[in-house]
Amino acid sequence: MNAWRAFLLMLEKIINHVNVFSYIKMVIDTILPTQASACRVYYNLLCSESFRRAIDPSSSPPAPFLTVSHTITIIIFMETVKEDNLQEFLLTLPSEKNWDGTPLLLFNETWYPANSIRGAVSFQQNFRAQDSDIILASMPKSGTTWLKALTFSVVSRDRYSPKESPLITAPPHELVPFLEVDLYLKSQNPDLDFPPPRILSCHTHYTSLPQSIRDSNCKIVYVCRNPLDQAVSDFVFVRNRVSGIANPSSSSSSSLIDEGFENICRGVQSYGPFWNNVLSYWKASLERPDKVLFLKYEDLKEDIILNLKRLAEFLGFPFTEEEEKEGVIEEISRLCSFDNLKDLEVNKNGVRPSGMRNSAFFRKGETGDWGNHLSPSMAERFWKIVEEKLDGSGLTFKISQ
Numbered sequence: 119m120n121a122w123r124a125f126l127l128m129l130e131k132i133i134n135h136v137n138v139f140s141y142i143k144m145v146i147d148t149i150l151p152t153q154a155s156a157c158r159v160y161y162n163l164l165c166s167e168s169f170r171r172a173i174d175p176s177s178s179p180p181a182p183f184l185t186v187s188h189t190i191t192i193i194i195f196m197e198t199v200k201e202d203n204l205q206e207f208l209l210t211l212p213s214e215k216n217w218d219g220t221p222l223l224l225f226n227e228t229w230y231p232a233n234s235i236r237g238a239v240s241f242q243q244n245f246r247a248q249d250s251d252i253i254l255a256s257m258p259k260s261g262t263t264w265l266k267a268l269t270f271s272v273v274s275r276d277r278y279s280p281k282e283s284p285l286i287t288a289p290p291h292e293l294v295p296f297l298e299v300d301l302y303l304k305s306q307n308p309d310l311d312f313p314p315p316r317i318l319s320c321h322t323h324y325t326s327l328p329q330s331i332r333d334s335n336c337k338i339v340y341v342c343r344n345p346l347d348q349a350v351s352d353f354v355f356v357r358n359r360v361s362g363i364a365n366p367s368s369s370s371s372s373s374l375i376d377e378g379f380e381n382i383c384r385g386v387q388s389y390g391p392f393w394n395n396v397l398s399y400w401k402a403s404l405e406r407p408d409k410v411l412f413l414k415y416e417d418l419k420e421d422i423i424l425n426l427k428r429l430a431e432f433l434g435f436p437f438t439e440e441e442e443k444e445g446v447i448e449e450i451s452r453l454c455s456f457d458n459l460k461d462l463e464v465n466k467n468g469v470r471p472s473g474m475r476n477s478a479f480f481r482k483g484e485t486g487d488w489g490n491h492l493s494p495s496m497a498e499r500f501w502k503i504v505e506e507k508l509d510g511s512g513l514t515f516k517i518s519q
């Protein structure tokens with residue numbers, strides 16, 4: 119009997135003890151014994167919510183039975199196979215095309231850009247959170263760059279006045295790196311030895327975050343944006359990567375946007391489906407308001423001062439009365455404003471290590487630009503889909519035009 123078959127039989131035995139995994143047993147019976155498929159089952163098992171609940175003694179409702187030794191065996195197995203078989207495993211994932219035709223891969227119910235999925239998997243497996251960490255999470259194109267600038271400024275204001283802020287010479291994405299792309303895509307073991315609090319960011323859904331982020335006392339700030347503006351901003355960004363068009367006119371872009379529109383209606387977009395991404399954090403923010411702060415781009419636009427105060431309070435860096443009187447909140451809001459950041463030399467002319475121009479992260483910075491790119495019928499159709507998906511959650515969006 120080869121090692122794979124032995125492992126699968128052992129896994130099958132474990133699964134026999136655990137009712138919630140009976141579906142995995144069925145899958146194993148069907149696909150045994152190809153290596154790639156085994157990896158896939160095994161990854162899905164490890165990353166599934168049920169598995170997490172199973173190994174979390176504090177889970178409610180009580181978890182099904184799974185012994186520590188079973189868990190360790192599975193994890194050791196994972197360590198052995200992950201390097202050898204990741205490539206093979208990735209080839210087994212369902213694939214679709216992004217706006218620009220580049221592949222997206224479905225893993226853990228999330229559409230990852232194929233060129234960054236290794237980083238996303240590595241982040242999920244290897245990152246260990248510290249209690250003092252601040253994780254900024256978002257669906258792409260929802261205000262991440264803005265949130266990075268705001269959070270960095272709030273947390274470091276005792277070190278730098280707005281006039282000498284590192285934001286003047288470094289782009290927000292350099293000061294607050296992406297875990298999936300900037301850090302774990304380059305190395306399985308990136309240098310994370312920053313002075314606390316470490317501010318890091320990701321687009322990964324809450325349900326797929328490394329367990330240590332959820333278990334530690336670190337804070338998560340999530341920013342989302344109405345799905346129409348988010349989709350349009352993503353569309354322009356992704357298309358620009360290929361064409362180099364600065365800001366396509368509404369007429370030229372509308373035909374291009376048609377091509378990818380069907381996909382977003384099915385949830386196929388970078389780190390989508392949109393509704394799964396936002397709902398995962400929305401639910402977490404309701405269940406754990408001390409852990410997850412849920413912000414909306416439109417609210418930040420409407421009242422940045424109020425939201426800066428909420429952010430600072432949540433992170434444990436509240437503004438003092440004296441600071442309020444001195445206008446520190448206004449100064450931070452001005453420093454991080456779209457117009458100010460966009461016009462800084464570093465953001466106008468600098469280039470990210472990936473080759474992407476910093477200016478690509480500052481386009482219009484408005485709400486309601488979707489009206490210039492989506493026809494009313496497209497907008498209505500997508501909006502209805504999103505509304506249905508969010509139905510009953512209490513999460514709503516303003517879609518001004």
Ligand code: PPS
Nearest residue numbers: 258259260261262263264351455456480481482483
């Ligand atoms: S990314 O790639 O995920 O980091 O992109 P993200 O920063 O989430 O989204 C980019 C959009 O946010 C706008 N932006 C801002 N709006 C307001 N204030 C500030 N400071 C700011 N910085 C960036 C940016 O212009 C993108 O939106 P669109 O609609 O495309 O202009």
